Amino acid sequence: MSKKKEIDDRFKKFGTVSFTSVTKVNDFIDRLEEGKVMGTRCKDCGMVFFPPRIDCYKCFSSSMEWFETSGKGRLVSYSKLEYAPVGFENDLPYCIAVLDYGDYKIFGRIAGDIPEEEIELGMEMKTVANRLPNGQLNYVFEKA
Numbered sequence: 001m002s003k004k005k006e007i008d009d010r011f012k013k014f015g016t017v018s019f020t021s022v023t024k025v026n027d028f029i030d031r032l033e034e035g036k037v038m039g040t041r042c043k044d045c046g047m048v049f050f051p052p053r054i055d056c057y058k059c060f061s062s063s064m065e066w067f068e069t070s071g072k073g074r075l076v077s078y079s080k081l082e083y084a085p086v087g088f089e090n091d092l093p094y095c096i097a098v099l100d101y102g103d104y105k106i107f108g109r110i111a112g113d114i115p116e117e118e119i120e121l122g123m124e125m126k127t128v129a130n131r132l133p134n135g136q137l138n139y140v141f142e143k144a
């Protein structure tokens with residue numbers, strides 16, 4: 001009796017363009033479908049990771065737990081893109097940004113419905129799960 005090898009490709013659902021097909025952190029996508037943006041926390045040393053990692057690079061433990069990125073982050077950097085990588089052309093223009101949550105930072109993009117003149121460094125934002133018009137999943141930053 002041979003067991004059919006299944007390919008875990010849940011990450012295909014992430015982003016405008018799928019960037020990877022197999023990963024150890026696919027639970028991220030299941031949570032995203034539930035509307036939760038998750039990171040991981042090392043149970044041994046307390047280090048937190050976003051994007052989620054399954055192996056801690058500080059203490060090399062693989063004992064991780066998931067946590068939901070909740071609350072407000074502070075906008076510490078952003079940049080408006082007029083040109084984009086192949087596959088992202090239809091999304092232009094959009095702003096990529098970094099939110100600082102204290103223990104971790106999240107790199108992503110600012111929700112397209114926020115006018116650029118309302119975006120300012122230091123403002124509080126939150127990270128929310130988002131479904132793209134083509135059915136793919138990602139997350140965006142909205143005003144907190």
Ligand SMILES: [Zn+2]
Binds near residue numbers: 042043044045047
């Ligand atoms: Zn650790």
